[in-house]
Amino acid sequence: MSVRAATFIGLGxxxxxxxxxxxxxxxxxxxxxxxxxxxxIAALLGLAKRAVRGEPLFAAWRQRPQVWALGLYGLFxxxxxxxxxxxxxxxxxxxxxxxxxxxxxxxxxxxLPGEHLRWFHLAGAMAGLAGCVLIVGAGAGSGEMTPAHxxxxxxxxxxxxxxxxxxxxxxxxxxxxxxxxxxxxxxTSALASLCHLAFEAPYAGNAGQWAALLALxxxxxxxxxFLWDIGMKKGxxxxxxxxxxxxxxxxxxxxxxxxxxxxxxALGVACALIVGGALLASKDVLFR
Numbered sequence: 397m398s399v400r401a402a403t404f405i406g407l408g409x410x411x412x413x414x415x416x417x418x419x420x421x422x423x424x425x426x427x428x429x430x431x432x433x434x435x436x437i438a439a440l441l442g443l444a445k446r447a448v449r450g451e452p453l454f455a456a457w458r459q460r461p462q463v464w465a466l467g468l469y470g471l472f473x474x475x476x477x478x479x480x481x482x483x484x485x486x487x488x489x490x491x492x493x494x495x496x497x498x499x500x501x502x503x504x505x506x507x508l509p510g511e512h513l514r515w516f517h518l519a520g521a522m523a524g525l526a527g528c529v530l531i532v533g534a535g536a537g538s539g540e541m542t543p544a545h546x547x548x549x550x551x552x553x554x555x556x557x558x559x560x561x562x563x564x565x566x567x568x569x570x571x572x573x574x575x576x577x578x579x580x581x582x583x584t585s586a587l588a589s590l591c592h593l594a595f596e597a598p599y600a601g602n603a604g605q606w607a608a609l610l611a612l613x614x615x616x617x618x619x620x621x622f623l624w625d626i627g628m629k630k631g632x633x634x635x636x637x638x639x640x641x642x643x644x645x646x647x648x649x650x651x652x653x654x655x656x657x658x659x660x661x662a663l664g665v666a667c668a669l670i671v672g673g674a675l676l677a678s679k680d681v682l683f684r
Contacts, residue, residue, distance in 0.1 A: 397630055406627015406636045409620040414646035416616040417491040418654050420482050423608035426596040427479035430609065431472065431588035435581040437613025438621065442578025456575035463572050467580030470562025471621070472587050477555035485548025488651050488658075492527070492667060493552035495647065498640030499524045499674040500560030505633050508567060516679045523673025530666040566628045574625045581621070641674040 423430065443453050481490040503521055506513035601609070612618075627636050648667060652658075 397626075399630065399632055402626050402629070403631035403635055405623050406631045407639055409624035409627065410636070410640050410643050412616045412620040412623075414643050415650065416478075416612070417482065417487060417647045418650040419608045419612045419616065420479060421487050421651060421654065423601070423605045423612065424483070425479070425601065425605070425609060426592060426599050427476055427483055428588045428592040428596055429599050430479045430612070431475045432585050432592055433609050434613040434617035435471065435475070435585035435588065437610065438618035439578050439582035439585060441614065441618050442575060442581065442622065446575060446578075451575075454579075456573045457579035459572060459576055459579075463569055463576065464580070464583065466562060466565055466569065467576070468583050468587065470558060470566075471580045472584040474555050474559040474562065475584070475617070476588065476591070477551040477558060481548045481552035481555060483548070484551065485545045488648055488663065490548050490552040491647055491651060492644055492663075492670060493549055494555045495640075495644035496524055496553070496556040496670065497560040497563075498637050498643070499670070499677055500556060501563055501637035501640065502634055502674070502677045504560055504564040505567075505637065508564065508633075517677045520673040520675070520677025523676060524670045525673075527666040527669030527673065530662055530669065563624070563628050564633070566625065567633060570629045572629075574622055574629075577621050577625050581618075638675070641671050645671060 420430065425433070446453050446456075478494055481494060484490075499520060503513065503517055506517055627633075644667065648663075
């Protein structure tokens with residue numbers, strides 16, 4: 397597969413992720429239950445693909461321990477933090493903080509062999525950080541900041557760090573087949589199920605909420621991860637990081653359209669800082 401083809405495949409994941417926040421907001425599941433259900437669907441999708449092709453279902457799951465550790469760290473760790481952030485903090489602000497991960501991908505990719513960080517990478521990082529401070533500061537200034545909001549913002553920032561580091565480290569395991577992602581999804585679902593039973597109350601949910609969970613499992617928490625794995629391992633990692641900056645704009649717009657938050661000047665400036673900083677950090681990719 398060519399680098400160009402793999403990069404375009406990775407773009408499919410970015411398009412799917414733009415609906416992640418609004419679907420999560422509509423489903424409103426307890427964080428661990430949301431992980432358990434959606435990743436079970438994702439694992440079944442991966443197994444169904446192998447069954448249709450007549451391939452051994454679990455052959456790709458036989459991997460060394462560090463591969464499993466990275467996969468579970470990325471998928472379970474990120475989504476536990478992300479779902480928790482959306483349930484503990486205002487969803488629009490938490491969603492924007494989470495979308496620091498494209499910027500962090502560009503920064504972390506500079507640490508890979510043969511890559512280097514330059515002044516515009518660091519300047520972009522500072523602009524993104526300023527956007528995050530503005531988001532949190534606006535919440536505190538409105539008089540609505542609560543301990544739950546602080547925990548939610550921390551979860552959103554943690555999610556960004558986990559996903560960006562997982563994505564870049566995946567590059568070092570280019571020999572691992574993408575079908576292994578189905579195993580990561582199954583492991584994530586099992587861990588989340590245990591955490592749900594231990595820490596969360598039962599979730600009834602109505603028909604619309606379960607439909608949103610199903611859509612999450614098929615799209616942004618299903619197919620997207622297989623597409624992203626191909627893009628990270630075989631595509632242009634910095635170009636995908638740069639293209640990811642459209643996701644917070646689309647995702648935030650969908651949340652506002654769904655009535656999950658209110659537009660404000662502070663939110664607009666924060667969005668401009670985060671996206672603008674990310675674009676600056678990708679100057680070498682955009683103008684290559």
